[in-house]
Amino acid sequence: AQSVxxxxxxxxxxxxxxxxxxxxxxxxxxxxxxWYVQYPNQGLQLLLKYxxxxxxxxxxxxxEAEFKKSETSFHLTKPSAHMSDAAEYFCALRGGGSNYKLTxxxxxxxxxxx
Amino acid sequence: GAVVxxxxxxxxxxxxxxxKIECRSLDFQATTMFWxxxxxxxxxxLMATSNEGSKATYEQGVEKDKFLINHASLTLSxxxxxxxxxxxxxxxxxxxxxxRRDDTQYFGPGTRLTVL
Numbered sequence: 001a002q003s004v005x006x007x008x009x010x011x012x013x014x015x016x017x018x019x020x021x022x023x024x025x026x027x028x029x030x031x032x033x034x035w036y037v038q039y040p041n042q043g044l045q046l047l048l049k050y051x052x053x054x055x056x057x058x059x060x061x062x063x064e065a066e067f068k069k070s071e072t073s074f075h076l077t078k079p080s081a082h083m084s085d086a087a088e089y090f091c092a093l094r095g096g097g098s099n100y101k102l103t104x105x106x107x108x109x110x111x112x113x114x
Numbered sequence: 115g116a117v118v119x120x121x122x123x124x125x126x127x128x129x130x131x132x133x134k135i136e137c138r139s140l141d142f143q144a145t146t147m148f149w150x151x152x153x154x155x156x157x158x159x160l161m162a163t164s165n166e167g168s169k170a171t172y173e174q175g176v177e178k179d180k181f182l183i184n185h186a187s188l189t190l191s192x193x194x195x196x197x198x199x200x201x202x203x204x205x206x207x208x209x210x211x212x213x214r215r216d217d218t219q220y221f222g223p224g225t226r227l228t229v230l
Contacts, residue, residue, distance in 0.1 A: 032217050043120070043207050044158075044221040051217050090157065100146050100211035100219055106157045 002027045004093045006105035014113050019063075019078040021108050023091035026072060032094040033074040034102070035065055039087045047089075050074060061085070086112045117141050118210050120222035127198055128230055135193045135225045137208030143188035144210035148219065149181070152205045164191055198229045 007022040025031055032051045036044040048059025055067040065076045074091060091105040117140040127133050137147060146165050150158040162178075164170040164185035172178045180202075182194040191210075195202055205226055209219040 034218070036221070041205075041224070041226065043118075043223040044209075046218060046220065049218060094217065094219075100148070100217075101160065101163060102148075102219055104157045109155075 002031075002093050002095055002103045004091050004103050004105040006089075006091050006108050008108055009106065010109045010111070012111045012113060013081045015083055016080050019076070019081045019085065019110065021076040021089050021091075021110065023065075023074045023076065023105060024072050025074060025091075025093045027093060027095060029095050033065075033067060034092040034094070035059065035063070035074075035076050036090045036092060037087050038090065038107075044090065047076070081110075081112045083112050083114065086110055116218070116220040118144075118208065118220045118222040120208055120225050122225060123223060124226045124228075126228045126230065129199050130197055132194055132196045133198055133227060135195075135206055135208075135227075137191045137193070137210070137222050139189050139210040139212075139220070142210075142212050144191075144212050145188065146211045147185055147191040148209045148211075149183060149191075149193050150207045150209070152207060152224075154205075158207060161193075195227065198227070200229045203227055203229045 003026045005024045034049045035047040038044050048057045050057050050067045058064045063078045088107050090107045092102040119138045121136045149161045152158050161176045162170045162172045166188050170183035185191040207224040209221045211219045
């Protein structure tokens with residue numbers, strides 16, 4: 001069975017501070033991992049993805065994530081938070097094969113304080 | 115590239131009526147489309163998976179006679195909420211993926227359904 005755990009349903013940072021959103025996964029097959037961002041009343045936008053190539057993945061808007069197999073983690077980071085980063089962030093896992101089905105974490109709401 | 119649209123973005127209907135939501139992949143052919151439901155401040159709940167030309171596969175607990183899904187072409191899937199009731203009010207999001215493109219689901223902007 002596959003699962004995704006996002007530690008911290010709510011993370012609050014100051015503008016300019018480091019952003020760290022945690023994601024741990026469980027999968028019986030080599031995983032594909034994704035981070036999506038959702039702004040209020042909108043769909044999900046892909047931030048970045050890991051698909052078994054480089055373990056450090058760079059995404060849009062200055063975000064990056066590192067795949068650590070030994071820790072079964074895929075934490076999302078950004079060196080300096082911007083007010084526009086305030087949103088809900090979802091980590092998702094896809095198992096192997098041609099099935100695109102995703103398993104989502106419960107999400108982390110990021111607030112950025114001025 | 116990889117743009118997915120949904121229509122309408124917002125719909126209000128009376129209890130007992132049916133509502134159709136369209137999901138289109140605008141710049142690629144989607145072999146697989148997904149329909150999700152999202153309750154306020156919660157994660158996405160997968161309702162069903164549809165492959166072009168095949169019957170949709172519904173997740174456990176989702177009523178297939180209530181939520182009719184049609185994936186008639188490689189760029190269009192529709193979700194029809196039949197005999198809608200207030201408890202069907204929710205945010206519905208579709209996504210699309212294509213084997214020959216990459217390994218990613220691309221999401222539509224969502225449809226807010228309110229049943230009075």
